[in-house]
Amino acid sequence: MKYALLLMGHPGDAECGADEGPDPRAFMAFDQEINEAGIVVGGFALEGPETAVRVSTTTAGAMVTSGPFAESGEFVGGSYVIEVADVDEAIAWAKKSPGAALGHIEIRPIADY
Amino acid sequence: MVSDVEPSAVARLLHSIGAEDRGRLLAALAGRFHDLDLAEDVLQEAMVRALETWTLRGVPKNPQAWLMTTARNRALDIIRSDAAKARHLAGLRIESELSRGDHSDHSDRLGEELSTADIGDERLSLFFTCSHPTLHERERIALILRFLAGLSTAEVAAAFLVDTTTMQQRIVRAKRRITTTGIPFGTPTPEQLHERLPGVLRVVYLIFTQGFTPTSGASHNRTDLQEEAIALTRLLVGLLPTKTEARGLLSLLLLTRARAPARTDADGAPVPLTEQDRSLWDSRLIAEGLGLALTAAGETEAGPYTVQAAIAALHAEAATYSETDWEQILVLYSILSRMEPSPVVALNRAVAIGKAKGPKAGLSALEELATDPRLSGYRPFHIARAITLSESQMPDHAEAAFREALDCPGNDAESEYIEDQIRDLLS
Structure with missing residues (x-):
């Protein structure tokens, strides 16, 4: 099955690369x-x-x-579309992403039209 | 499911297979085709065909295997004629079976080559599928009751006091979610088993506690959810004999169930533990529960259910209320509050402090919890305070605490009990 891993953030979060922000190297390694x-x-x-x-x-x-x-509570920062056997595998990848620790990852099955 | 046909030998046999083996057959089919709807449909069709075929040609040597093979072949036929299903199932390596031609002509010979042992027990996998963390709690409860306890949709609906249409929609949505989300079927890995068993046990525990709440009306017609939960836990213990917490849960449920006859009086009013007639406790359930608790408590994987079972065991072992080993119960509540910190566990621990070390110590432990907003609106908290204040010879404060309890939500039988207590205090 195909899933989109949506990397979600909040407007108030520190920016990537800033002192308080996430380490871009963690994202590169995950990528x-x-x-x-x-x-x-x-x-x-x-x-x-x-x-x-x-x-x-x-x-x-x-x-x-x-x-x-301002009214947006959260935004999509990026996405991976992955093809794996089931939602458990998608969850396992989402847990590994540094995006899950900073914001959260939303997993959405890709619709099969 | 065959209750509306003429009672014949075949119908009776099918009825008993339906009761005994349906869950196992359904789990095997769902595991094979990753589709609960399809599994239900083809099993139902196989039962209908069995009634015709067996009546005509006699019962096959292995009826379960006949049903399994017939249902499986029907599923393959359906998949072949449904492009969307075929695509969904493309990954399941059943293409070779799909191209083997029509199976439906020799159904009378089916079941000869397959023994029951070959069907395999996929019920553990189905437990994990139906209690997957991506499903809503009430969906998990409905699915487990429907597919593992084998209740009809109407029975599940009655147990939760909702109408059948509502429950049917809930189950349909849950099944759709399994397919759309891609919740896996199949044996959990040891890591998944470790991580998700607490979630599976929790569903069964919630089914039990749902059966605990006394409801008015036609209660004798209501499905006994406590019995169902105990049967489900027995099934889990059978499937996972080494898992301490599964046995701990079974022990907890048996010991809790055993005390049920003494918990309410003839009018349905609650009877507190101090005043329960212990001769009404079910000694057979207590013996089994105690045995399980004793073994589980000594194992390294003992968790919250095992600790709660050990607490229930200490209550069950006391011949009278005054013989209760409160020191040991306090130790166990302290362990439990570290394993699973929650306001209710903290409340029980405070009560145990009062019993083990005297009302003064109990009172100060309770006062420490008074600022927790989750307890200030919780009736048992104020009842515990009231009883401890009364034991501390502070009747005015006790009365005030009972009145606070009355302001919290609760059922009428409890309210009457509290009002009785206030009258006793004032007299």
């Missing part, structure tokens, strides 16, 4: 390990939530606004 396991089938890393742009269209026209969006 190397999960890639070498041969299970990664997709994924992405995102720039910070302050770079987000929202677009919504209504009958009145399109609204374009720029982040950060």
Whole structure:
């Protein structure tokens, strides 16, 4: 089965690389390990939530606004899409990720349409 | 499931197989095809076909194996005709079986080549699937009762006082979650077993405590959840004989169950431990529970259930309330509060301090807990305070504590008991 591991953060968290923030080397090491396991089938890393742009269209026209969006409780920082046998394997990988210690990892099964 | 057919020898046999072996057959099919719905459907179909075929041609040498093979072949037929199921099951290495042609023509010969031992016992795997941490607690409880205790959806619904449609929806959603989330079927690894057994035991414990709450109305029609929980724990102990905590839980449930006849009087009012007629305790259950507790308590893997069983054993061993070994009970509550810190355990420990070291020590232990917001609205906390205050010759304070208890949620029988206590204090 395919799962997305969504690395979630909060706007108040220290930034990666800052003194108080997470060690980027931990993320690099995890990235190397999960890639070498041969299970990664997709994924992405995102720039910070302050770079987000929202677009919504209504009958009145399109609204374009720029982040950060104070009302967002949490944001997606990045994702791995992995193909593993079952949710237990996905959970095991999520536990290994440094993202689980800093924010949390949300595991979502990929819909099979 | 065959209760509505004419009582014939075949129907009776099928009925007893349904009661005795259904869980095992269902677990084997679910383990094979990773699909509880499919397993249920094909087992049901196999039972229906058995009634026809066996009535016509006689009962096969090994009826269980006949059912298993018939159900399995029907499942393969369904999978072959359903592209989505076939894709989902592609990883299960059943392709070779899928291409073996039609199995349905020689069903009368089925079961000759397969013995019951070959079916294997997949019920442990099914226990772990149904109590997977990604399922909601009430889904786990419903699934375990439905698929491991073998209750019908209507029986599970009645046990939880919800209507059958609601319970049916809950079970359907839970089964869908198993498939969509990718909750595995299959034997847990030793690490998974170690990590998740407490979760499995907790589901069974919750089923037992659900059966504990007295409810008004047609209680004699209600499924006996305590009995079901004890049967499930027996099954787990049989599957995992070396696991201390499984035996500890069985001991705890047996010893708790044994005291049930003395716990309420003829009118259903609660009777406190101090006043219970110990001759009403079920000596057979106590003997079994004591034996299990004694063995489990000496093992290195003894955990919270084993410690609670040991506490229950000390109560059960005391011929009268005054002979209770409170010193030892205090030691065990101290161990328990380190293993599993919780306000209720802390409360029980404070009560044990009072019994072992006198009401003054008990009172100060209780006062230390008074700031915990989880206890300030908890009726047994205020009752314990009231009783200890009364023992300390402080009737005014005791009365105030009883009145605080009355302000907390609880059932009517308890409220009447508290009001009686207040009347006794004032007289």
